[in-house]
Each structure stands twice: as C-alpha cells, then as structure tokens.
Amino acid sequence: MEDFENEVPQEVKLVVTEEMRSYFYDMSKWARFLSVVGFVVSAFLTLSSFGIGAAITANPAMLNQLGPLASIGATGITIFYLLLALLFFYPSLLLLRFSAKGKQGVLFGDQENLNDAIANAKSLFKFWGILTIVLLVSYFLLILAVAVSSVGIK
Numbered sequence: 001m002e003d004f005e006n007e008v009p010q011e012v013k014l015v016v017t018e019e020m021r022s023y024f025y026d027m028s029k030w031a032r033f034l035s036v037v038g039f040v041v042s043a044f045l046t047l048s049s050f051g052i053g054a055a056i057t058a059n060p061a062m063l064n065q066l067g068p069l070a071s072i073g074a075t076g077i078t079i080f081y082l083l084l085a086l087l088f089f090y091p092s093l094l095l096l097r098f099s100a101k102g103k104q105g106v107l108f109g110d111q112e113n114l115n116d117a118i119a120n121a122k123s124l125f126k127f128w129g130i131l132t133i134v135l136l137v138s139y140f141l142l143i144l145a146v147a148v149s150s151v152g153i154k
Contacts, residue, residue, distance in 0.1 A: 024106045028117075031099035038092025042085045049081030087131075094124040 056062050056074035063070040069077055098120040105114030 021106045024102055024114075024117075028099045028102040028106065031095045031102070035092045035095035035099060038088050038095065042088040042092060045081050045085035045088065049078045049085065052081065053078035091124055091127055094120050094127065098124065 053074045056066075056077065063073070066077070069080065072080065098117050101113045101120065102117035104110055105112075105117055
C-alpha cells in the first residue's frame with residue numbers, strides 16, 4: 001500500500017481551450033446584460049419606495065388598498081421597498097464585476113482578472129444559496145405556524 005500522506009502532490013495545470021474562452025466571453029456579455037437589468041429594477045424599486053411612501057403620507061386612505069402591507073404604514077413600506085432594491089442591487093453588482101473581470105481575463109489572458117471573475121461568481125452563488133435557505137426556512141416556519149394555529153382554532 002502506498003502512503004498517501006507523505007506523497008507530495010504535483011502542481012496541476014488547467015488548460016483553458018479556445019472553446020472555453022468563447023463560452024466565458026459569452027457568459028460575460030449575458031452577465032453584463034443581467035446586471036444592467038438588475039440595476040434598473042433596483043433603481044425603479046428605490047424610486048417607488050419613496051414615491052409610495054410620500055403618496056401614502058399625503059393620502060392615508062391609500063393604505064386600505066395595499067392589503068397586508070397596510071399594517072406596516074408608509075415608513076414600513078418605504079423600508080420594505082428599499083430592502084427589495086438592495087436585494088436586487090447586490091447580485092447585480094456581483095454580476096457586473098464578474099462580467100468586467102471575466103471579459104478582461106479572457107481577452108487579454110490575464111489570470112488575476114479571471115480569478116477575480118470566478119471569485120465574484122462564487123459570491124453570487126453563495127448569496128443566492130443563503131437567500132434560498134432563508135426563504136425555505138421561512139416557508140417551513142410559516143407552514144408550521146399555520147398548522148399550529150389551525151389546530152388551536154378547532
């Protein structure tokens with residue numbers, strides 16, 4: 001049997017083919033498009049947050065038309081929409097960084113920019129993974145709360 005603990009690993013060199021560079025370049029273009037769309041949505045949500053908050057403050061009767069959001073008031077709605085805007089802004093920023101660094105890395109053969117692009121992609125997937133876990137746990141707790149409250153009603 002070989003002793004794997006004492007064996008020194010050889011440095012592994014990855015080969016980036018022209019086909020892979022082409023794919024990476026295309027990914028960079030789509031990432032830029034999606035980041036711009038995300039920034040526009042984030043800007044609209046930010047503007048809407050202040051517009052809706054101001055409209056409700058000027059006309060409190062509008063609260064009756066908002067349904068479940070009415071209970072948090074004008075300031076709460078403004079904060080809610082600002083949080084949604086931030087939720088769109090951060091991944092859009094990561095996508096923009098991925099796009100810029102990836103494009104530079106592929107076009108000029110710059111390993112450092114390619115590493116930074118992959119790091120931004122990792123951060124983007126980590127963000128969406130954590131957000132997905134938070135939403136799944138929230139849904140589970142909501143279903144659990146509804147089940148417990150329905151048992152208590154009978």
